[in-house]
Amino acid sequence: MSDLDQLAERFEAERAQLRAVAYRMLGSLNEAEDAVQEAWFRLERSDVTEVRNLPAWLTTVVGRVCLDQLRARKSRREDALECHVPDPVVGELGVVDPEQQALLADSVGLAMLVVLDTLPPAERVAFVLHDMFAVPFESIAPIVDREPAATRQLASRARRKVQGAAVPETDLGRQRVVVEAFMAASRAGDFESLLAVLDPDVVLRADTGAGGLAGASRLIRGAQAVASQALMFSAMAPYSRLALVNGAVGLIGLPADKAYSVMGVTVRDGRITEINLLVDPDRLAGIDVSFLTG
Structure with a gap:
């Protein structure tokens, strides 16, 4: 097996997790897939022989790609004055789909994604990475171009807005x-x-x-x-x-x-x-x- 094949195999092992990260950040299935694919392109072009934690490296790349997409989207939506509903993930009642389960771990409902849509891009990235995927602030800080303490504040502001939403019935x-x-x-x-x-x-x-x-x-x-x-x-x-x-x-x-x-x-x-x-x-x-x- 070539080095590229081995790298591709390692990437595929992380694809579901990366897609889940991107979906929470973007609320769009197509854009999430695009962000994951861009992470692969960047991986292909990079020398990662010294990278000790490839999943963390890939999550950082996806975070940067999503932040760029969120910033571009924000200006477009302000112009269009859209009433936007995020992409839904649908499935059959009573059936557990492993792919959907990975995508929707922590029950990311449409209402939650709507709230996330109201956050400024850097706040959303900091909140999703830290609160939903336990990425440390020291790793998030370079993505949002802030110091770790300022990154912590971004996530804190986002958390207050998200927690202000009503807690739904889960049964x-x-x-x-x-x-x-x-x-x-x-x-x-x-x-x-x-x-x-x-x-x-x-x-x-x-x-x-x-x-x-x-x-x-x-x-x-x-x-x-x-x-x-x-x-x-x-x-x-x-x-x-x-x-x-x-x-x-x-x-x-x-x-x-x-x-x-x-x-x-x-x-x-x-x-x-x-x-x-x-x-x-x-x-x-x-x-x-x-x-x-x-």
Whole structure:
């Protein structure tokens, strides 16, 4: 086996972990894959004979690549004023997929990714690497171009913002009861039952993307407004199917053999507190829903 083949083998052993790191930083499956691939290109071009800890070296490279992507994205999104929903990871209820499990360790739900999306790039990188992957601040500091003490402060600020978000229900059985009640009320066009299952301060975030209806992306707050929106799309309710969306019970709109929508649902104290709805046909086209159509 050549030296390059051995290096490739070592890299492949780290790919799942690197992809998980990049997904948390970027909230995009395609961009995460691109970041991991860029790490491989840099590894190919580098002399790592003196590198004692290759996984740490690769994590650092992915961190730098993701930081650059986040900075570039921030300027684009400020111009576009997007209502953005991160890429969902979907799967079948009751089935453990090892690849998804690696990607979603620590239950990185869509609601968490939405909060991470609000962080400045350096804060997000510092928080993800330290709090989610236990990378020491001394190793993160060169990535974000700060001293270790300043890097610690970045992660601390991010942590306060993340901890300010409500802690969701983690029991899948209780989640399912609430989501099924929401689905039944939507199908029946029952406004009062919808109100009963929605938290008064519920937030609905709908992302139709560039390929969706012009101006349709929106952020809606409050049970009355969200219930009214749900009734507007009640014709699609019969096509909703239960699935795992980022490790939680969610819904996939499936009028044919491909997804029309993916809905991530956050449940707390028996009610829905947040709905993240992706209706972007371009991004949905890359989501495998064969477990629902096979």
